[in-house]
């Protein structure tokens with residue numbers, strides 16, 4: 001059974017831009033569209049973050065309607 005979004009479309013993983021923590025000891029990451037920082041710092045350990053891409057289920061961004 002598939003979950004469906006508001007448009008009635010199947011919710012499938014899609015390539016999502018994220019920021020990933022550069023620390024080996026930390027697997028923190030955030031969705032790129034959840035921050036407007038050009039160079040965000042990790043919310044967990046305050047390390048630098050690098051732009052990356054993850055396969056994530058698309059979710060509705062409350063700020064992007």
Ligand SMILES: [Zn+2]
Pocket residue numbers: 021022023026027028042043044045046047
């Ligand atoms: Zn971190």
